Ligand SMILES: Nc1ncnc2c1ncn2[C@@H]1O[C@H](COP(=O)(O)OP(=O)(O)OP(=O)(O)O)[C@@H](O)[C@H]1O
């Protein structure tokens with residue numbers, strides 16, 4: 001049985017006891033509506049720790065007023081069953097007032113890394129992410145925390161926050177899980193209609209094109225990006241938000257791909273639905 005905990009006090013008490021008993025805690029923060037991507041993080045946490053905690057919290061702070069906070073998919077009962085089937089010990093499922101009481105006023109920001117890429121399109125997003133993740137770390141006190149490479153910039157930012165604030169948690173990156181046709185799994189895929197869904201593979205196709213060029217030793221970023229744009233633009237429902245080639249350490253734009261140090265990432269709209277994908281070279 002997965003225990004469901006709603007309050008910060010009870011969650012802290014649980015972790016305190018586990019730490020006193022010298023048990024390691026693997027933590028998977030999520031916004032729920034779990035899919036195989038989340039489950040792969042949970043399974044990794046299960047294999048490396050004595051205790052697995054999953055948080056489910058759709059964090060209002062990381063959504064801008066024009067974004068999809070209200071319509072973000074939620075299905076706690078299904079999530080609970082999936083957690084149970086995957087050996088999760090505790091589901092931390094707090095309410096909004098619990099995490100952000102009326103008097104709330106403290107925020108955490110990783111300044112430079114939060115600005116490019118997703119940060120350009122979503123300027124307040126990462127401040128919301130780092131604030132809630134630090135709060136969750138303080139409450140759950142994990143030994144290890146698991147983050148998907150699908151949200152590449154988020155992973156890089158969280159690692160930096162852990163380094164800068166001297167947090168005692170190991171960040172474990174996890175590979176991107178994809179549908180059979182290559183589309184990266186995402187809770188937001190549920191917004192796509194049938195035609196959009198069939199065209200959504202263009203993100204992966206564009207990344208495959210980039211990989212093909214790099215394998216042929218073409219490293220010039222402009223050439224790679226132009227080729228990726230051509231792929232996306234051949235799908236009539238897709239609208240490019242950005243395609244970018246950046247260094248994995250400071251996220252600065254690269255004129256040329258540097259093997260082992262490059263992130264190629266993109267965001268593409270299908271109607272109002274915004275999908276992201278990336279490849280670490
Ligand atoms: N396809 C995936 N493969 C691996 N990890 C993933 C995948 N999708 C999400 N994750 C990871 O799961 C964690 C929780 O993500 P979240 O709940 O936002 O899911 P999501 O599917 O990315 O949702 P969204 O549609 O909001 O992007 C994050 O660390 C995220 O990177």
Ligand SMILES: CC(C)(CO)[C@@H](O)C(=O)[O-]
Nearest residue numbers: 029030031059129132151
């Ligand atoms: C890390 C996270 C759970 C913080 O709300 C969220 O950004 C997510 O699901 O990737």
Ligand code: BAL
Nearest residue numbers: 031062063125151154
């Ligand atoms: N996985 C990222 C959460 C968000 O888009 O808000």
